[in-house]
Amino acid sequence: MLTKRIIACLDVNAGRVVKGVQFQQLRDAGDPAELALAHSEAGADEVVLLDISATHEGRATLVETVRRTARELFIPFTVGGGIRSLEDATAVFEAGADKISINSAALADPALITRIAKRYGSQAVIVAIDAKCIKGDARFEAYVSGGRKPTGRDAIAWAREAEDRGAGEILLTSMDRDGTGTGFDCELTSACSDAVRIPVIASGGGGDTQSFVEVFRDGRADAALAASIFHFGLRQLGNLKQELQSAGIAVRWPC
């Protein structure tokens, strides 16, 4: 049976993982390569490295960070943040990424999705959508630039267009829930999951086990992403999967 995926997200600034908690078993809690491997061993089904470097100098380290992180990682590895062109994507793929995630650049130039998909296959292209509920309305609007700029685009319609243009998966973040730990937005997730045939990764709001059960069952998500080092330690990742299994959600456990 196809299992629901738990994806660990590492936010990286200038080559260092940020938002991290200290893990006693790690020599260096800020090293992306070491943390990615530790998450893989703890039971993460995939790892996403999101570059949030604000400066040009910070970004310049990305390819080297990807190369080091990918070297000993034998589960799917996605890289996002600051990929604006086919050339940017190529550099990251050649460094060892299996998939790239694009957000603002795809909205600015939707043909970019097709260009990368043609070269590397749709399975390698994730379109990330930051969505916010429109007040007094049951619709969701897509935002760009790290959630700072509204686009006027309906998030679900944009997901459908991204699929048509060659996206292989949608990474859907609820801006209303992000960082709250109060549970994923199941309404947003199920609306997207029903609108597209490609897998939908839910993000934003992950907290206790019940929130994951709900997003898989009610949100019909195919995967759920959490900034896991922020939300739970490594031991808890295994506990989460065991509890999901007990709740009747098919997960890869034991790995």
Added chain:
Amino acid sequence: MIAVVDYGAGNLTSVMKALAHLQAEAAITRDPNVVGSADKIILPGVGHFSATSILEREGLKSAILRGVERGVPFLGICVGMQWLFESSTEAPGTDGLGLLAGACAKFPDAVKSPHVGWNSLVCHDGSRLLRGISSGAFVYFTHSYSAPVVPATVARCEYGGEFSAAVERDNLFGVQFHPEKSGATGLRLLENFCDLS
């Protein structure tokens, strides 16, 4: 030396990384002479079945066939496995190698497509490729087309029906999933392939 055949489809870095981890001697190549003289051949592949037409154009198809006839172990991954069959409805004009009977086809509309993620295997006994890997083991898939279950099938998987997850006949091997992305299970499979003589 293992020849990892480059035919412009996708990204070969992951396969090379896994082989390096196993300390196997491998090289990416698109030279038919190198492929023809290799000890083992791996045909990775993500993307479209039509990309395999490049293999014929560049003389790689005949080099691979020569190797297979000499008894060289061959492993096709993903589209590389589908290519062992006669054809795929993904690219009706493109012939496969035809060493296995049957055609690859799209998943039924009842399930989401592509099939992406970790799914479990039902393994048959006696496979050399799957030595040490049992039914229930999880591996990572990403594909929209799949190959039918045939006499050479050594592992099946269920998604909108049963399909071939792994095939094996003499020195011919193929996997629909990505062993280079399937954690310890995938590394074990690649190690089994590297250990074949």
